[in-house]
Amino acid sequence: MAARAADDHAPLRFVLIPKTVHPWFDKVNTGAQAAADLLGKTTGRKVEIEYRAPETADVSSQNDIIERAIATHPDGLILDMLDEKGNHATMLEAVDEKVPMTVFDSLPPEGMDITAVGADFCEQGTIAAQRLAGLIGEKGEVAIMIGVPTAPNHTRRAECERAAFARYPQIRVVATGIDNDSIETAQKQASAIMQAHPDLAGWVACDAAGPVGIGQAIRESGRTGKVKEVGLDNLNDMIQLIRDGVADSSASSRPEMQGYWAVIAAWQRALGQKTPKYIDTGIDVLTKKNI
């Protein structure tokens, strides 16, 4: 346990390291700060969250940030791992330096006693695909927008979306775009794909930026209502697209809740308490009625 945790009066300091700088992780940070405030008020012992995001979603860059955070000997690390194997050696360094860890939005390497907070990526993709299938009457051409092809959570959602569509014999996946988690790229890709497939009935995406770009492309092409979209996550732009009727809905993980519970778990760890192996924060289906 870190020295500060042993001192009953010193503030507890946790370092939150997401995959990269992204609005979705800002929401995680918001939830984390809320948990820290609550713990500080209820226990009388201040809890500090330091947010350290790599500029790019690259494992070696993230490992560098993790190592630098370990060097400051915080009371806990809260990580969204880019790749469990690629991050493994660095996480072992944290174990050697006796810095407790909690992970969110990802699963820890096998054999490490670490609490994971998050939702099931496959379930999220499956929910989106099944909802779209229902919206288009279980038949027609659909397209999938993959986020960053090297991001395991994006590729996992894509796999599960394909598997879900495969259960409907009259649905055909005719195109796959890659947006690299950029709204602008997603918009360009979606426009081109809709030009090439005029009978396209609907879209699903695998990242948070993709469905926003898809929605813009649908609106610009004047095909609102004709081409259905089920988005992903709850960025403000996504919610606006649902409000405007461009997108039907969004299968959203709960980033604020992930940050919140990750801090709770990290706090318990820092105080030497046992914590659950997995905390499932669930998935919301955001529609015009419930946003």
Next chain:
Amino acid sequence: MSLETTFPTTPPTPPRLPPLRRLAARCMSSPLGGVIAALVLIFGASCLLSPHFLTGFNMMIMARALAFIGLVTIGQSILMILGELDLSVGAIGGLAGITGGMLMVQAGLNPWLSLVLCLLLGTVCGMFNGVLITQLRLHSLVLTIGMAGVYGGAILVATKGVAITGVPVDISFLGRGLVYGVPVPFLILLACLGVVAFVMVRTPVGRYVYAIGSNPEAARMLGLRVDAIRIAAFATAGFLSALAGILMVARLGTAQPSIGDTWVLAPIAAAVIGGVATTGGLGSPVGAVLGAVIIGMIENIIVLFGISPYWQSVVSGGIVVLAISFDSLARRYLHREA
């Protein structure tokens, strides 16, 4: 009318500088003086401002992180001294790493043989760039932007974006190992830097590189094999990038398609900070690596000081500008004083 020239009987005595300024002037008279002075200043400030900076663990992680970017920087600095640039060095490093992963995991090849083949691949990729640039008379900047797309695309084709896991532990020592507390990749960097610095300073080839960088046409008229030296420099940069790529695979234990993504601009910035002229003919790989040390130190202290991630680019960019300006301003000041 006769013209009469008179000479002073005794040469003019240079003004005597105060001891501290004399020391500064002596430091700045060295080509590496500015970068070393900036490095010492940043190091000293970091030691004073963060209790976590001067610890064994932090020095170890800084040295290891420096190794990968440092190797690429050595290659890029040779090219810059030659008046060229290679923007595909990151992609070459990534391609070599991925190929290494595929050879070791999917083809089941001996890890050491795979490592040699990867280094060969990187050398061939660099050489290919050099051949295209010299034979087709293409601008290296433009060509290598295209080649970065080709090599980077090859990585995606080969992996479909998915990392190759199960890399044998036999080579993990190269990326994770320590020798008397010093990371092995850092020792490899020092060895490579030693060899390259020797070649650049002590051999005719090194002098030819500077000559070509200063004036390629004059070098050609002097009978230097300009194209051959250019191709060799690109091949060296490819080799060093591949070495960085395969060491990163050894470090991570997986072959990530994103390896090398961040190795494009940082080595160029490091070389410029270290005194390598973008126009060619000036600077040294040692200075470039010292520039990489400055960048690595800045990245380190940004996290240690708890600077917001949204301010990181502003802060690191600002310190880099200060480091470059420091050299220029100090030289101007000392020149004026003298």
